[in-house]
Amino acid sequence: MFSKDVYINRRKKLQAKVKSGIILMLGNNDSPMNYADNVYHFRQDSTFLYFFGIDLQNHAAIIDLDNNKEYLFGDDISLGHIIWMGPQPTMTEKAAQIGVENVKPMAELSKMVQEATKKGRKVHFNPPYRGENIMLLSDLFEVHHSKVKEMPSLELTKACINIRSIKEPCEIAELESHMATAYNMHTTAMKMAHAGVTEQEITGALEGVSMAGGGMVSFPIICSKRGETLHNHDHSNTLQNGDLLLVDAGSESPLHYATDNTRTIPVGGTFSQRQKEIYQIVVDANNISREATKPGVQYREAHLVASKVIAAGLKDLGLMKGDVDEAVAQGAHAMFFPHGLGHMIGLDVHDMEDYNDTLVGYMDELPRSTQFGLSALRLGRTLEENWVVTNEPGIYFIPALIDTWKAEGKHTDFINYDKVESYKDFGGIRLEDDILVTKDGCRILGERIPIEVEDVEATVKSGK
Known part of the structure; x- marks a missing residue:
């Protein structure tokens, strides 16, 4: 109290x-x-x-x-x-x-x-x-x-x-102090991500880290090598070298303030070239959208910044084509990035969404989009100092979505479906930090969980 x-x-x-x-x-x-x-x-x-x-x-x-x-x-x-x-x-x-x-x-x-x-x-x-x-x-x-x-x-x-x-100093201090538990949870997952280990073993270890750190998990843990399923709560798979393990997990502090972080991990400690290319696009989207996160900016705009980084990166790999701005305006990129950039976080992992997520994320300021992908953005409002939000861009290859859009001929001016076919076994990548909006910009709460390719690979290998 x-x-x-x-x-x-x-x-x-x-x-x-x-x-x-x-x-x-x-x-x-x-x-x-x-x-x-x-x-x-x-x-x-x-x-x-x-x-x-x-x-x-x-x-x-x-x-x-x-x-x-x-x-x-x-x-x-x-x-x-x-x-x-x-x-x-x-x-x-x-x-x-x-x-x-x-x-x-x-x-x-x-x-x-x-x-x-x-x-x-x-x-x-x-x-x-x-x-x-x-x-x-x-x-x-x-x-x-x-x-x-x-x-x-x-x-x-x-x-x-x-x-x-608007989070008070005592709330920010509580959130900040509990980020050490979040860091421990995700580095534990990295160190355990080796061939022969099950998703359930890692999930159990993370729940233990959370409880030892002061509280229960802030939501059911997502720990899956099938990361293309956005909220995948199945933990039945055994890891093999070459898999990507997506871990979206958070903990409640003793006063019930939530953490919510995601990392995507190369099982065995080495990204393949193809994995590294997609992963780096998501890292860039995370970093660049964070630079756009500041007071006076609508978080919808930060989401669109991340979307354009993703579309441009996929275009460089030949998975998308055409004008990047127009592709994002029409929502073509959402086949790969079908959710929003982030949401508020505080006493709830999706803070205050028991009230009504559209009311919390948009109030009377602007209407919520009906466009696929953008409609899933939970927070579009103008940011204010001492708000705490998540920053969680991702790229996913969802076979059912790919097949449906391809059959419908959707966005053929912007998506290279022939190239995308070869990625249907890829899975998904999401990278999420918890962000405090400051007077002039924003900062990551706590010590940043390893995110750069070399740091993640080294952390995984340290667990052998």
């Missing part, structure tokens, strides 16, 4: 942005794996964690905007709970840690919400994503659960996005 003043100041900012009514924030509860007492690892709701800081189950909060009062709801634990789970601070002690004066038992939450509703006061809450909270809101407002999705407050959601987008 950060200092009490951090949470007080965050709530003051929120109260200044939401006009009237009450703000309702629900924490998360345990979620059973297969029966009630065997639960998944608890993860608190990020919005509740951000404004109220309590990383425990069965809490809720209300901010009464009209009367300038804050309430923390929850119950002191029973002796039976203490026997199984150990002692916890009292509700009064927890409230004092975050600067909240009023404490209520959980049973009174419904009473306060229903009283506000009867008086015609607006009850603001963010879009729920967990079934139990959807059902709780259904009960609180006496509506069918299917109607709850229509009820979240756009005013509150926009205010939360505005506040949480």
Whole structure:
């Protein structure tokens, strides 16, 4: 938990942005794996964690905007709970840690919400994503659960996005310190990437590194020699020399701030010439798009910078042809780069996307593109100082996509399908860093994980 003043100041900012009514924030509860007492690892709701800081189950909060009062709801634990789970601070002690004066038992939450509703006061809450909270809101407002999705407050959601987008010094320090764990995870994967090792063995080792470093993984690990599948969670393959292993993995810090990095590794420690050529294009796209990442620049423009580097590099190899700018404008390059350059990162690995990814990434500033590839860009907005974003260009050879576009005759002025056919067994390459937007530009958080060809090859070979 950060200092009490951090949470007080965050709530003051929120109260200044939401006009009237009450703000309702629900924490998360345990979620059973297969029966009630065997639960998944608890993860608190990020919005509740951000404004109220309590990383425990069965809490809720209300901010009464009209009367300038804050309430923390929850119950002191029973002796039976203490026997199984150990002692916890009292509700009064927890409230004092975050600067909240009023404490209520959980049973009174419904009473306060229903009283506000009867008086015609607006009850603001963010879009729920967990079934139990959807059902709780259904009960609180006496509506069918299917109607709850229509009820979240756009005013509150926009205010939360505005506040949480800019990372405070304490958040940046937390993110920066945990990058050592990210570095350890990815260099561990490199050192293990040898013939005869399974993807599952590496995945297990990385989860162990994450837990040893302070927290669970920030998303299910992608560790696959079939890197052309963007979110490949299958770990059933055994590595062989000549394979490329794509590892997209992150860790949560003790305060739940996420890392998210990707490296693509030559199994055995030596890139083939063909692999090296494609890999270097992605390195260049990563570095050049990072140079374009600065305050006042739309991240959509940084994405297009990366796209043009990729198209130009593929043209040099004979895989694309024609005018590079026009190829990118028409989306021809997206057959090789079908996702966006990056997204926000913070308390969530895709920060705040539980609210709505288009709202977070675009707000009212610009419309989200409908063009294939560009439509997958999760962040297009104008960058501001102290935003934290990912920078993750990639090149992929997806046989099904290649076959479909070829059969449809798509972008034949820009894609050399005959040459592309010989790359259908290639796989995919993605290279991802976590970036802090600074006053004049940006910088990579933490020590950069090996990315240059020689450094990656040396790291892999050091694990023999």
